[in-house]
Amino acid sequence: MKLRNPFPPRRSSFHIWQGYEDKIVPSELQRFVSWKMPWIQYHEIPDGGHLIICYKGNFEGTFTLIMKSCI
DSSP, X not given: OOOOOOSOTTTOOEEEEXXXXXXXXXXXXXXXXXXXXXXXXXXXXXXXXXXXXXXXXHHHHHHHHHHHHTO
16 A cells, blocks of 8 residues: 655654554554655654553653654
């Protein structure tokens, strides 16, 4: 299946934060998806699981990175 980038260049982007230890969504799957769709910015958290956004400090770091990419 061919997919095209739905985001205008430099106007928006898509990020995936993936916990390497995630038992629900395998990191291999997310790596493959981001490889097939190069407009996705993939971030892997080595010691993270499925709920990495709830880990102390991860929400703030993720939010900061998103805000910096909007400038």
